[in-house]
Amino acid sequence: MPSNSNTTANRYGSIAAEIYDIDKPVGALPDTAFHLQGLSGVAGPILEPACGSGRTLIPLLEAGHEVVGFDPSQEMLDRCAARCAERGFTPALSRQRFEDFSYSESFAAIVVPVGSFTLIDDFATALAVLRRFRDHLEVGGLLVLDIQPLSLLAHRGEDRRKWTAANGDLLTIEGKRTATDWLTQRAESIQRYERWRDNVLVESQLEPMAQRYWGLEEFRLALEATGFGAVSVSGNYARGRRPRASDWVLTFEARRG
Numbered sequence: 001m002p003s004n005s006n007t008t009a010n011r012y013g014s015i016a017a018e019i020y021d022i023d024k025p026v027g028a029l030p031d032t033a034f035h036l037q038g039l040s041g042v043a044g045p046i047l048e049p050a051c052g053s054g055r056t057l058i059p060l061l062e063a064g065h066e067v068v069g070f071d072p073s074q075e076m077l078d079r080c081a082a083r084c085a086e087r088g089f090t091p092a093l094s095r096q097r098f099e100d101f102s103y104s105e106s107f108a109a110i111v112v113p114v115g116s117f118t119l120i121d122d123f124a125t126a127l128a129v130l131r132r133f134r135d136h137l138e139v140g141g142l143l144v145l146d147i148q149p150l151s152l153l154a155h156r157g158e159d160r161r162k163w164t165a166a167n168g169d170l171l172t173i174e175g176k177r178t179a180t181d182w183l184t185q186r187a188e189s190i191q192r193y194e195r196w197r198d199n200v201l202v203e204s205q206l207e208p209m210a211q212r213y214w215g216l217e218e219f220r221l222a223l224e225a226t227g228f229g230a231v232s233v234s235g236n237y238a239r240g241r242r243p244r245a246s247d248w249v250l251t252f253e254a255r256r257g
């Protein structure tokens with residue numbers, strides 16, 4: 001996989017992947033039901049870029065869709081493959097990135113849940129990724145994409161949480177914002193992940209994160225500039241409800257022109 005100028009950011013290594021699955025069980029968050037409903041009329045193959053450990057991909061498979069996924073994190077992909085196999089599924093999964101993924105087939109829909117698209121921390125790169133999405137959709141194909149709005153750039157609070165792993169290990173995260181650039185709408189943070197066993201620190205991983213947040217109309221214009229039409233937006237997974245300033249997620253649904 002080619003490297004970029006930001007190779008260590010947004011890595012989702014082994015402790016992050018383990019915590020992800022404890023913290024966000026398959027089907028438990030409200031986005032899954034929303035996306036299952038929005039994609040229910042799709043007859044052809046669905047691509048999930050940044051599919052992670054399958055939290056969304058698995059319910060789509062269980063609903064009878066053909067789903068293809070990619071993710072740059074081998075740890076997340078390994079978990080995805082194992083969780084699919086437990087349920088009797090063997091979807092095509094590959095190690096690719098938003099920036100340069102490629103398939104010879106076209107998709108009927110592309111879905112990017114939660115904040116994954118904000119992990120593209122550069123405006124021009126994000127527009128190029130939207131064009132890449134368009135080029136991988138059938139004409140009239142559906143793009144469904146969640147965006148964390150610009151308001152989150154103002155949230156500077158620390159993130160401190162803990163979980164107990166299946167083997168009894170204590171897993172902790174301590175996240176701190178390290179930079180906020182209001183001009184480029186970009187934030188950097190450092191997440192420190194730790195594994196404690198019998199009160200002894202046995203593993204520690206640092207995960208630098210970089211995210212770019214979007215304005216509502218800015219993202220609508222970005223979709224229109226990259227070949228999408230029939231754009232609709234919902235706030236906080238309430239289908240058809242216009243976004244509010246207090247919403248923490250905006251879902252855009254658009255068609256390839």
Ligand SMILES: C[S@@+](CC[C@H](N)C(=O)[O-])C[C@H]1O[C@@H](n2cnc3c(N)ncnc32)[C@H](O)[C@@H]1O
Nearest residue numbers: 010012050051052055056073076097098113116
């Ligand atoms: C918040 S998780 C979402 C996983 C999954 N889509 C879900 O709904 O649970 C974000 C995912 O984005 C992936 N990611 C990070 N950088 C990426 C990139 N440049 N291209 C594609 N995926 C990336 C991470 O490895 C991680 O699995």
